[in-house]
Amino acid sequence: MSIAGGSLRADNDADTTAPSFGPERFFNRELSWLAFNRRVMEEARNPAHPLLERLRFLSISGSNLDEFFMVRVAGLKGQQLQGIDDPSADGRSPGQQLAEIEAEVHRLVDQQQSEWQLLHRQLAEQGIVVHGAGSDKEALRRALRQYFIDQIFPILTPQVLDPAHPFPFIPNRGLGVIFDLQRKASGDTVRELVMIPASLARFVPVPGEPRAFVPIEYLIELFGDLLFPGFTIRSLGVFRIIRDSDIELEEEAEDLVRLFRTAIRRRRRGRVILMELEADMPAEIAEVLGSDIQGHEAIVAKIGGFIGLAALSALVDVDRPDLKFPAYSPRFPERIREHGGDCFAAIRSKDILVHHPYESFDVVLSFLRQAAADPEVVAIKQTLYRAGDQSPVIRALIEAAEAGKSVTAVVELKARFDEEQNLLWANQLERAGVQVVYGFIEWKTHAKISMVVRREGQGYRTYCHFGTGNYHPVTARIYTDLSFFTADPRAGRDAAQLFNYITGYVEPERLDLVTMSPLNMRAHLCDLIDAETAAARSGRPSGVWAKMNSLVDPDIIDKLYEASAAGVPIELIVRGICCLRPGVAGLSETIRVKSVVGRFLEHSRVWAFANGALLPHRAAKLYISSADWMPRNFDRRVEYMIPIDNPTVHDQILDQVLVANLIDNEQSWILQPDGTSERVEPGDKPFNLHHYFMNNPSLSGRGTALHKRQDVPTLAFDMRED
Numbered sequence: 001m002s003i004a005g006g007s008l009r010a011d012n013d014a015d016t017t018a019p020s021f022g023p024e025r026f027f028n029r030e031l032s033w034l035a036f037n038r039r040v041m042e043e044a045r046n047p048a049h050p051l052l053e054r055l056r057f058l059s060i061s062g063s064n065l066d067e068f069f070m071v072r073v074a075g076l077k078g079q080q081l082q083g084i085d086d087p088s089a090d091g092r093s094p095g096q097q098l099a100e101i102e103a104e105v106h107r108l109v110d111q112q113q114s115e116w117q118l119l120h121r122q123l124a125e126q127g128i129v130v131h132g133a134g135s136d137k138e139a140l141r142r143a144l145r146q147y148f149i150d151q152i153f154p155i156l157t158p159q160v161l162d163p164a165h166p167f168p169f170i171p172n173r174g175l176g177v178i179f180d181l182q183r184k185a186s187g188d189t190v191r192e193l194v195m196i197p198a199s200l201a202r203f204v205p206v207p208g209e210p211r212a213f214v215p216i217e218y219l220i221e222l223f224g225d226l227l228f229p230g231f232t233i234r235s236l237g238v239f240r241i242i243r244d245s246d247i248e249l250e251e252e253a254e255d256l257v258r259l260f261r262t263a264i265r266r267r268r269r270g271r272v273i274l275m276e277l278e279a280d281m282p283a284e285i286a287e288v289l290g291s292d293i294q295g296h297e298a299i300v301a302k303i304g305g306f307i308g309l310a311a312l313s314a315l316v317d318v319d320r321p322d323l324k325f326p327a328y329s330p331r332f333p334e335r336i337r338e339h340g341g342d343c344f345a346a347i348r349s350k351d352i353l354v355h356h357p358y359e360s361f362d363v364v365l366s367f368l369r370q371a372a373a374d375p376e377v378v379a380i381k382q383t384l385y386r387a388g389d390q391s392p393v394i395r396a397l398i399e400a401a402e403a404g405k406s407v408t409a410v411v412e413l414k415a416r417f418d419e420e421q422n423l424l425w426a427n428q429l430e431r432a433g434v435q436v437v438y439g440f441i442e443w444k445t446h447a448k449i450s451m452v453v454r455r456e457g458q459g460y461r462t463y464c465h466f467g468t469g470n471y472h473p474v475t476a477r478i479y480t481d482l483s484f485f486t487a488d489p490r491a492g493r494d495a496a497q498l499f500n501y502i503t504g505y506v507e508p509e510r511l512d513l514v515t516m517s518p519l520n521m522r523a524h525l526c527d528l529i530d531a532e533t534a535a536a537r538s539g540r541p542s543g544v545w546a547k548m549n550s551l552v553d554p555d556i557i558d559k560l561y562e563a564s565a566a567g568v569p570i571e572l573i574v575r576g577i578c579c580l581r582p583g584v585a586g587l588s589e590t591i592r593v594k595s596v597v598g599r600f601l602e603h604s605r606v607w608a609f610a611n612g613a614l615l616p617h618r619a620a621k622l623y624i625s626s627a628d629w630m631p632r633n634f635d636r637r638v639e640y641m642i643p644i645d646n647p648t649v650h651d652q653i654l655d656q657v658l659v660a661n662l663i664d665n666e667q668s669w670i671l672q673p674d675g676t677s678e679r680v681e682p683g684d685k686p687f688n689l690h691h692y693f694m695n696n697p698s699l700s701g702r703g704t705a706l707h708k709r710q711d712v713p714t715l716a717f718d719m720r721e722d
Contacts, residue, residue: 062309462492
C-alpha cells in the first residue's frame with residue numbers, strides 16, 4: 001500500500017527512538033524563504049508558461065524580495081544594532097544570518113536581472129518594446145518631447161544638494177535620479193536630486209509605437225536638458241531604497257486604533273535596509289547616498305539592469321492575450337445551483353466544500369448577501385484579515401447592519417501592509433452600525449470564519465463558513481483555497497465560542513470540533529503525530545500527509561523527526577519556507593517534502609493522519625485550517641483547525657485536493673537534504689494539478705466535466721493498495 005510512493009506500513013526493524021541532532025537539523029528560516037523566492041523566479045524561465053506570465057513571475061519575485069527586506073531583514077538588522085545575539089533554531093546569530101542573506105541576495109538579484117535581459121529581448125521580438133540604453137535617443141526625444149513638457153515636467157521637483165539644502169527624506173520604495181551637473185557659463189558643479197513621485201506610472205507609452213514603453217527614470221534622463229537648462233550633465237545615477245516597514249506593538253496600548261495610525265506614519269520613516277543602485281553609478285554619488293540617507297548600515301545591491309522589478313507587473317497588462325494564460329472563469333458551486341441559489345437550503349441539506357479559484361468566491365458573497373437580505377437572519381459574525389480595497393464583503397455586512405441585523409466584524413488591524421485599508425473599513429462598518437472589534441493587542445486574528453444565526457421553526461440554526469484563505473475576492477481568483485460550509489450544531493457552538501474569545505476574552509471551556517490557537521493547536525498536532533508514531537512502532541499502518549504554506553515550528557519538526565525514526569511515512573507539501581531537513585539518514589529518512597509553484601498560488605492548509613487504518617482515505621483523520629505550522633500561528637495568532645467528518649467532503653479533500661498535490665509532476669519541486677530544490681521531471685505520465693481542477697467537475701456537486709478526464713482514472717488510485 002502506498003501514497004505517492006511512500007509505504008504505509010512501519011518497518012519493524014526501524015529505530016524507534018527519536019534521533020538526537022543539533023541545530024543543523026533545521027534549515028534557516030530566512031535562507032529557506034530566499035530558496036522559495038528563487039523557485040518563483042525560476043518560473044520566469046519556464047518555457048511552458050506564456051511570455052507575459054513569465055514576466056509576471058519575475059515581477060512577483062521582485063515584489064517578494066522587497067517585502068522580505070522590509071520585514072525579515074529589517075528585524076534581523078534591528079536585533080544586530082541592539083546587540084541582541086540570540087541564535088535562531090539552526091544556530092545562526094543575527095549577524096551570521098545577515099551575512100548569508102546578503103551573499104544569497106546578490107546571487108538572486110544577478111539572476112533576476114539576467115532573466116529580465118532575456119525576457120526583454122523576447123518581448124521585443126513579440127512587439128513589446130521597453131526602451132533604454134541602446135535605443136535611438138533622438139527618435140525618442142522627438143516622439144516624447146511634448147508629452148514630457150505637458151505631463152511630466154510640471155510634476156517633477158529638482159532639489160539641489162549642497163550644505164544649505166540638506167538631503168530630503170526619501171520614502172520607502174522611493175525611486176530617484178541624482179544628477180552631477182556643470183554650469184555652462186561658469187563651470188561650477190552642482191548636484192541635483194529628482195525624486196520620482198509614486199503617482200507617476202513607471203512606464204510611459206511611446207506615441208506612434210504600439211506597445212512600446214519608456215521607463216520613467218529613462219525619460220527623465222532623456223530630457224535632463226529641459227530640467228536643467230544651462231547645465232551640462234556630467235553623470236547621473238538611478239537609485240531606490242527599501243525601509244524597515246514592520247510595526248512594533250506596545251503591549252499596554254490604551255487605544256489600538258490611535259496606536260496604528262501613529263505607527264503607520266512612523267513606518268514611512270523606518271531605517272534604510274536596502275539601497276539599489278545602478279551598477280555604473282559613479283562612486284561619489286553612491287557615497288553621497290549612503291551618507292545622506294543614513295544608509296551606511298544598509299545592504300547595497302548594484303543593479304545591472306532594471307531597478308525595482310516589481311514594477312514590471314504593469315507590462316503584464318499589455319493587451320496580448322496570446323502571451324498570457326488562457327482566460328479562466330470559475331464555476332459557481334453546483335450544490336447551490338441545485339437548490340435554486342438558496343445557500344441556506346443547500347447547507348442544511350449537506351455540508352458543502354468549495355474549491356477556489358476553480359469554483360467562484362461569489363458563493364461566499366452570496367452566503368453573506370442572502371444573510372443580509374433574509375428577514376429570518378438575526379445575527380452575522382465575521383472575521384476580516386484582508387478584504388481588499390473594493391470589498392463586496394464589507395458592503396454585504398453594511399447592508400446587513402442597515403437592515404437591522406446584529407452584525408459583528410472582527411477587523412484585524414495588524415494585517416501587515418493592509419493596516420490603513422482595514423482602518424478605513426472599520427470606520428465605514430462602524431458608521432453603518434456594525435459592532436467592530438479589533439481583537440487582541442499582542443495576537444493577530446488570522447482565523448477565517450463567518451457565522452450566520454437564522455430563525456427557523458421554534459428555534460435558531462447557525463450556518464458557518466470556515467475558510468483557509470482571506471475574504472478577499474481578488475486573491476480568491478489566484479489563490480487555491482477551501483471554503484467549508486456547514487450547519488453542524490457543534491461547529492456553530494464552537495464558532496460562537498471562538499468569537500466570544502476574541503470579542504470578550506472569554507476562553508472556551510470546551511470545544512466539540514474546533515481546535516484553536518493560541519490555546520492548544522500545537523499540542524493537538526503533537527498528539528496526532530504521536531499517535532502515528534505509536535502505530536508505526538506497533539506495526540500498524542501509519543502516515544502523515546500535510547499541505548501548508550510554511551513549516552517552521554521546531555517542536556512540530558522534532559515530532560516529525562521522531563515519527564520518521566519510528567518508520568512513519570510522511571509526505572509534506574510546503575509551498576514556501578521549510579525548516580525541516582528531509583531525507584537525512586538517521587533523522588528524516590521517511591520524510592519527503594515538495595513545493596508546488598504554478599499558475600495559481602497554493603494556499604490551502606490540509607492535514608491528514610492515517611489513524612491506524614489499512615486504507616487511510618477511508619478512515620484518516622482529516623483537518624483544514626487557517627494556520628501554517630509556524631510559531632507565530634501557534635503562539636501569537638487566533639487560528640482554527642476543524643476536522644472533516646462528512647464522508648463526501650472528506651473524500652473530496654483527501655482523494656482529490658491532497659492527492660492531486662502529491663502526484664503533480666509538472667510544477668513541483670522536491671526539497672533536498674542540503675536545502676536545494678530540484679524540479680520534478682514529468683516523465684511519460686505528466687500531471688498538472690491546476691489544469692486538472694480547471695478542466696474537471698466541481699467538488700461541490702455532480703457537474704459535467706469541461707473535458708473528459710484523461711490524466712488519471714481516479715486521483716484516489718495512488719492511495720490504495722498496489
